[in-house]
Amino acid sequence: MSTSRSDDGTLVVRLEGSWSVEAGIPSADPMIREISTPPPPACIAFDASALEDWDSSLLAFARQLGDAAGARGVKVDPSGLPAGARRLINLAAAVPERADARKKTRRDRPLARLGDGALSFFETTGGLVRFIGMVFLSFLRLLVGRARVRGRDFWLFVQDAGADALPIVSLISFLIGVILAFIGALQLRQFGALVWTANIVAIGMVRYLGPMMAAIIMAGRTGAAYAAQLGTMTVNEEIDALRTLGISPIDFLVLPRILALILMLPLLTLYADFVGMLGGAVIGTLAFGLGAQEYMSQTQSILTMKDFLSGLNMAASYGVLIAIAGCFQGMSSGRSAAAVGEATTKAVVMGIVLIVLATAFWTVLYDILGI
Amino acid sequence: MTSSASSPNHIVVRDLTLAYGETVIQRDVRFEVPRGRIFVIMGGSGCGKSTLLRAMIGLLEPAGGEVLYDGTSFWGADPAERESMTRHFGISYQSGALWSSMTLAENVSLPLEEYTALDGDEIARIASLKLALMGLAGFEEYYPAEISGGMRKRAALARATALDPEILFFDEPSAGLDPISSERLDELILELRDSMGMTIVVVTHELASIFTIADDSILLDAQSKTMIARGKPSDLLEGSSDPRVVEFLSRGRKGGGAELGPRGDGTAEG
Ligand SMILES: Nc1ncnc2c1ncn2[C@@H]1O[C@H](COP(=O)(O)OP(=O)(O)O)[C@@H](O)[C@H]1O
Ligand SMILES: [Mg+2]
Numbered sequence: 001m002s003t004s005r006s007d008d009g010t011l012v013v014r015l016e017g018s019w020s021v022e023a024g025i026p027s028a029d030p031m032i033r034e035i036s037t038p039p040p041p042a043c044i045a046f047d048a049s050a051l052e053d054w055d056s057s058l059l060a061f062a063r064q065l066g067d068a069a070g071a072r073g074v075k076v077d078p079s080g081l082p083a084g085a086r087r088l089i090n091l092a093a094a095v096p097e098r099a100d101a102r103k104k105t106r107r108d109r110p111l112a113r114l115g116d117g118a119l120s121f122f123e124t125t126g127g128l129v130r131f132i133g134m135v136f137l138s139f140l141r142l143l144v145g146r147a148r149v150r151g152r153d154f155w156l157f158v159q160d161a162g163a164d165a166l167p168i169v170s171l172i173s174f175l176i177g178v179i180l181a182f183i184g185a186l187q188l189r190q191f192g193a194l195v196w197t198a199n200i201v202a203i204g205m206v207r208y209l210g211p212m213m214a215a216i217i218m219a220g221r222t223g224a225a226y227a228a229q230l231g232t233m234t235v236n237e238e239i240d241a242l243r244t245l246g247i248s249p250i251d252f253l254v255l256p257r258i259l260a261l262i263l264m265l266p267l268l269t270l271y272a273d274f275v276g277m278l279g280g281a282v283i284g285t286l287a288f289g290l291g292a293q294e295y296m297s298q299t300q301s302i303l304t305m306k307d308f309l310s311g312l313n314m315a316a317s318y319g320v321l322i323a324i325a326g327c328f329q330g331m332s333s334g335r336s337a338a339a340v341g342e343a344t345t346k347a348v349v350m351g352i353v354l355i356v357l358a359t360a361f362w363t364v365l366y367d368i369l370g371i
Numbered sequence: 372m373t374s375s376a377s378s379p380n381h382i383v384v385r386d387l388t389l390a391y392g393e394t395v396i397q398r399d400v401r402f403e404v405p406r407g408r409i410f411v412i413m414g415g416s417g418c419g420k421s422t423l424l425r426a427m428i429g430l431l432e433p434a435g436g437e438v439l440y441d442g443t444s445f446w447g448a449d450p451a452e453r454e455s456m457t458r459h460f461g462i463s464y465q466s467g468a469l470w471s472s473m474t475l476a477e478n479v480s481l482p483l484e485e486y487t488a489l490d491g492d493e494i495a496r497i498a499s500l501k502l503a504l505m506g507l508a509g510f511e512e513y514y515p516a517e518i519s520g521g522m523r524k525r526a527a528l529a530r531a532t533a534l535d536p537e538i539l540f541f542d543e544p545s546a547g548l549d550p551i552s553s554e555r556l557d558e559l560i561l562e563l564r565d566s567m568g569m570t571i572v573v574v575t576h577e578l579a580s581i582f583t584i585a586d587d588s589i590l591l592d593a594q595s596k597t598m599i600a601r602g603k604p605s606d607l608l609e610g611s612s613d614p615r616v617v618e619f620l621s622r623g624r625k626g627g628g629a630e631l632g633p634r635g636d637g638t639a640e641g
Pocket of ligand 1: 391417420421422
């Protein structure tokens with residue numbers, strides 16, 4: 001490629017050889033420098049007589065040059081370009097750019113990012129509080145029999161959050177029981193208190209790890225599913241369609257999900273408790289030689305009803321929180337596939353954070369009440 | 372259904388400004404729709420047609436101006452009143468918006484369960500009738516994911532007409548449909564107007580539909596962010612001096628002219 005000035009001040013760009021995108025787009029900078037240095041050419045013309053082959057690289061080059069020339073008030077005469085290229089360039093220019101179409105590029109300075117993060121945190125918290133308020137009102141409507149909850153949906157969610165979750169809950173709680181027993185036994189053996197392994201497993205599972213493990217599994221499994229379901233419904237305008245029909249999406253979609261988890265998480269927890277203790281018993285008897293009878297009676301002697309109830313109470317509260325996190329994120333999802341994915345991720349994170357906060361709350365409260 | 376015959380205009384849109392946050396999408400949109408007419412909102416994609424519709428059905432509060440139904444201000448009304456006005460709307464959304472966890476019959480039944488005193492059997496009969504009217508007889512027990520896009524559009528129309536609404540809102544009915552289905556849909560829309568006296572608002576940019584069904588129309592423009600034409604499309608095509616309007620209405624005449632029949636006139640170009 002070369003340039004030359006003709007007598008009448010026209011800058012002629014000679015295009016040569018074969019242009020292809022694979023080979024890269026030649027820079028228009030030298031020519032832009034040329035037209036920027038006074039005296040500017042009257043006009044830019046092209047000479048394509050030595051051009052063999054061209055593709056989009058030529059179009060991109062000509063467009064860049066054309067824009068730069070236009071900005072400096074230099075006319076461009078496209079007649080020297082191949083006819084096809086000329087038509088395509090006209091096509092690209094046919095719909096002028098909308099004045100405000102281009103997104104403002106944001107400066108991402110650390111402090112600004114921090115500020116944005118804080119703002120969005122408060123926005124989310126505010127939205128969450130409002131959402132919880134709406135759920136509460138919907139719950140009251142249910143109590144006076146005025147909420148529109150479909151029974152069939154509720155049972156489907158119950159099945160999904162219950163029976164279908166059993167395999168993964170079994171696996172995890174069994175392993176937790178095994179690990180607890182193993183660590184406990186190794187330490188306690190040094191004091192000749194091996195049989196106390198049963199205590200560690202029983203209290204650990206029933207009071208804390210049973211509810212927490214079941215909850216964390218359900219946050220990843222069901223909370224995420226709720227967010228994805230409601231997010232997709234937002235994208236498909238299904239939620240709009242409910243709203244315009246005067247049906248509260250909270251009554252219709254959120255409440256049955258929350259109720260299903262309130263019911264199922266304690267049941268799953270109870271199941272997880274027993275599977276965990278079974279795991280502990282397997283290690284205690286097989287690996288450390290405790291008698292099965294001995295292990296059983298030690299477990300029975302230490303566990304009280306209070307332990308079970310405190311664990312189940314925590315589980316029920318986790319159920320509410322997981323369902324709320326999932327539904328809230330789903331209903332605040334944006335209207336695209338990527339936004340639904342984001343909502344799902346946020347639902348799991350929010351669910352787990354809420355589980356941790358709730359655990360801290362209950363632990364302190366139980367401690368104060370001496371439970 | 373009760374309605375005052377005193378006001379000739381069923382819908383009045385007055386100086387409406389639409390915005391998402393700070394971003395204004397359209398301003399100074401105004402038109403009236405008399406009872407029993409088909410009104411078409413035209414415009415290229417992204418110009419704000421769906422946004423205008425959302426403001427008319429209560430999903431997006433306009434930044435300015437008002438929408439009146441039978442002389443009553445829609446956004447000026449309190450939420451309960453607005454909800455009771457919405458009850459006389461039938462809405463078919465751009466994406467269909469069928470409830471994915473429910474069968475077609477359940478989709479059509481839900482509005483009936485919600486707002487009528489009919490018993491289960493009667494509701495099932497009406498749902499099946501509405502589906503049959505849209506050419507979906509026998510598909511009652513199908514889920515939305517199990518039928519084609521065109522069938523979903525029709526099922527959405529069945530749901531929208533479940534309560535025999537006074538006003539039907541229709542966002543891009545024929546988008547993504549083959550020409551034959553889309554022609555059938557146009558016939559159906561005309562039939563709903565003629566036999567049931569519905570007022571119908573249709574958002575579309577399909578020329579074939581526009582010329583077939585529109586009694587009146589506006590053309591929204593993305594560039595100037597306002598309406599650039601108002602009138603019956605065929606009159607606009609002949610009478611408008613605005614090149615943007617003529618271009619919009621004669622676009623596609625070059626290739627698709629034959630399909631449109633005698634209207635494929637002299638606007639063709641090399
Ligand atoms: N939720 C939203 N938030 C912000 N901008 C939006 C939103 N939805 C649509 N828009 C913008 O509003 C404009 C009009 O959109 P829309 O009404 O869907 O167009 P149409 O239906 O005419 O194709 C588009 O430019 C789009 O980018
Ligand atoms: Mg749209």
